Every structure is written in C-alpha cells, then in structure tokens.
Amino acid sequence: MSISSTSLRPSKPLRPLVVCGPSGVGKGTIISKFMEYSLHSNVLPKFGFSVSHTTRQPRPGEVDGVHYNFVTRDFFQEKINLGDFFIEHAEVHGNMYGTSFQAIFDVTKVSDGGSDIPDGVERQCLLDIDVEGVKSIKGFQSRQQLKLSMEPTLGKAKSTQQYASETRELPLLCANFIFIAPPSIETLRDRLLNRGTETPETLERRFRNAKAELIFGMTPGNFDAIIVNDNLEQACSDFTTAVLDMYLLNE
Incomplete structure (x- = not known):
C-alpha cells in the first residue's frame, strides 16, 4: 500500500463507529436498519460501511x-507480511478477516456526490468486526496516544521514527465502540440453529466463540455502549440513541 501521509492525515481525529457482537445476535440487521435511517436523518451523522x-x-x-x-489465504497472508496494510486482522471460525487502512480512508473522504451522501458532507466510518479486531484497534489507539505523550520528552523526530511502522500513515483514531448482546446464551444458540446454515461442527464452534465474546463484551470498560437485542425494534432504537450520545451530545 502506498499512501501519502500528508494527503490522508486530516486536521481532526477520525471517529469510526466500531460495532461488535457474536454470530447470530442480529448485528447485521441492526446495522442495516441504522444505516438506512441515518441516511435520511437530519440529526444523525452520516456513516459509510x-x-x-x-x-x-x-x-x-x-x-x-x-x-x-x-x-x-495466500493473498491475505502476503498483506499481513507487509506490516502496514491492515489496521486489524484476525482469524475467526477458520477464516481470516481484516480491515485495511485504505478501507477507512475511502469511507471518511468528503463525499463528491457520487454516493447517496450529499456532495461535500463528511462521513464517519462504520466497522463491523469481531472481538479480536476490537482489541487490535484499541491497541493501535493506545500506541498512538503513547506516541503523542512521548513527543514532548523524546522530541518529535525520535518518537515519530520509533513508531513510524504503526502510525506514520494514519490520523489519530478515537473510535466509539458498541457491543450487541443476546438476551441470553440460550437464545443465541436457538437463533444459530434457526438460521439453518450451520453444520453441527460450525454451530459448536460459533457457540464456543460466542461465550468468549460475551465475556469480553459484557466486561465494564471494554465498550462505550451495550445493546441487548431481545426485541429488534427496541434494539434498533437503543442503538440509534447510543450513536446520538457519542457523536452529537459529546461534540
């Protein structure tokens, strides 16, 4: 990846919305409904997926x-080896997933009228990732903050060189994190069964992973908001309210 840091580094931090939740929790449906609603809202900020x-x-x-x-998998591993292609990547259910730096920049560019977003309107990036991806982004943000805190002591040139491999081409990230949870682990298992897309082996693997994801997701401090999807309409409303709190009330 070849990206110019001067052309991509904005004057203010990027504030992506990071959404996480176990497989079968209804995360995709909630995100889709939110994206449609926010597109036509005069109050909510605009998001790109x-x-x-x-x-x-x-x-x-x-x-x-x-x-x-x-x-x-060979292509994916090649990009991992580059060291500066993905902001986060992980293996989930036997498959590799990752978010590239470029994917975030492509979303947050000011709209040129070529999409449903009005010309000149800035967008925030929405990331739908797993728990390991959340940990990666939190770690990246911590390293950026450490770099900034060390600059007055070490001098800008030294600190920039020390952390260049991880931060040279990215603006400061200040992500907001939302976790979507089921009302119970039993409900989640029923939803996975009812999808009819899982073999006994994949069902057991997803269920096992979901237990670990719920432990991390429900731990205080790991997410800015937790939405329990017991009723889809209520969960969508709670999700929208949480986003308003994050992006409008805290401006």
Missing part, C-alpha cells in the same frame, strides 16, 4: 467489493 477483506467464501447474494473483498 467499510469493506473488509476475508478469506471465507461468499454467501448467497454477497458481492465482491461491496460486502467483502473476497481473497485467498
């Missing part, structure tokens, strides 16, 4: 470059 890379096979109806960038 980042397109992640994955090594898994496309599901029916998924389009390469729209829902995901579907790539081979």
